[in-house]
Amino acid sequence: METEEFTDFERPSRRERTAPVREKKRPGFILPTILTAMLVATVFVSITPDFFLGNLTDQFKMIFSAQQGAIVLNDRLTKDVTVGIVAGHMGNDSGAVCQDGTTEADVNLKIATLVQQKLISLGYATDLLKEMDPRLEGYKAALLLSIHNDSCDYVNDQATGFKVAGAISNVDEKLSSRLVACLKTRYQESTNLPWHDSVTNDMTLYHAFDEIDQNTPAAIIETGFLNLDYDILTKDTATVANGVANGVICFLQNENILSTETP
Numbered sequence: 583m584e585t586e587e588f589t590d591f592e593r594p595s596r597r598e599r600t601a602p603v604r605e606k607k608r609p610g611f612i613l614p615t616i617l618t619a620m621l622v623a624t625v626f627v628s629i630t631p632d633f634f635l636g637n638l639t640d641q642f643k644m645i646f647s648a649q650q651g652a653i654v655l656n657d658r659l660t661k662d663v664t665v666g667i668v669a670g671h672m673g674n675d676s677g678a679v680c681q682d683g684t685t686e687a688d689v690n691l692k693i694a695t696l697v698q699q700k701l702i703s704l705g706y707a708t709d710l711l712k713e714m715d716p717r718l719e720g721y722k723a724a725l726l727l728s729i730h731n732d733s734c735d736y737v738n739d740q741a742t743g744f745k746v747a748g749a750i751s752n753v754d755e756k757l758s759s760r761l762v763a764c765l766k767t768r769y770q771e772s773t774n775l776p777w778h779d780s781v782t783n784d785m786t787l788y789h790a791f792d793e794i795d796q797n798t799p800a801a802i803i804e805t806g807f808l809n810l811d812y813d814i815l816t817k818d819t820a821t822v823a824n825g826v827a828n829g830v831i832c833f834l835q836n837e838n839i840l841s842t843e844t845p
């Protein structure tokens with residue numbers, strides 16, 4: 583799927599915005615010049631983030647105003663948005679159960695909580711939702727992501743890796759596809775887990791996709807198989823959660839991704 587409209591711009595880098603201009607000065611001016619530069623730099627650094635963020639936001643609004651999906655993208659460029667995270671099976675059932683008593687619901691909740699913490703640390707409001715959370719009905723947010731994991735039974739040697747599916751019922755299907763592409767790219771980069779090409783109806787027809795407001799982009803991720811990926815899922819959960827959070831941030835901040843291919 584083409585997603586060019588999301589990737590045909592780049593923010594000017596901080597270096598470009600703040601690169602100092604070098605000038606030759608006579609020796610007698612060196613000390614006063616350095617002191618003045620330090621003072622100016624201090625003032626500059628203290629005003630820069632909001633100052634440029636405001637300008638950039640306006641610039642992006644202008645860039646996007648002529649493009650499809652502009653309003654949603656404009657909102658997403660500010661941090662004044664809410665992200666919904668469903669901890670799969672929470673409040674409903676255990677999901678997959680391993681021989682040592684580890685349940686999928688426990689692993690999902692641990693990942694979802696870490697994802698939520700990272701998003702909060704970046705200034706995003708988040709809702710941690712149960713599987714059958716009443717708030718899902720007509721839910722409005724920058725995005726909804728449900729976190730699940732696959733079977734704890736040994737299937738075969740290929741039963742490793744992750745899957746992502748988006749809400750095709752969305753008003754703007756492109757947004758959910760973009761969310762899926764972000765999650766796929768960033769999760770793979772962060773965890774090195776392989777893409778497992780077996781998205782099922784349980785995912786594409788996920789119940790919450792029909793319940794939420796149809797303007798809310800949504801996806802479901804199975805972060806791994808509890809059997810062959812047991813170690814990373816249960817002992818390196820921070821890496822798993824980081825991969826999921828990076829995918830969400832990629833979508834929220836409209837980051838460029840090398841591959842625009844949608845699984």
Ligand SMILES: [Zn+2]
Binds near residue numbers: 670671677678686731
């Ligand atoms: Zn599940």
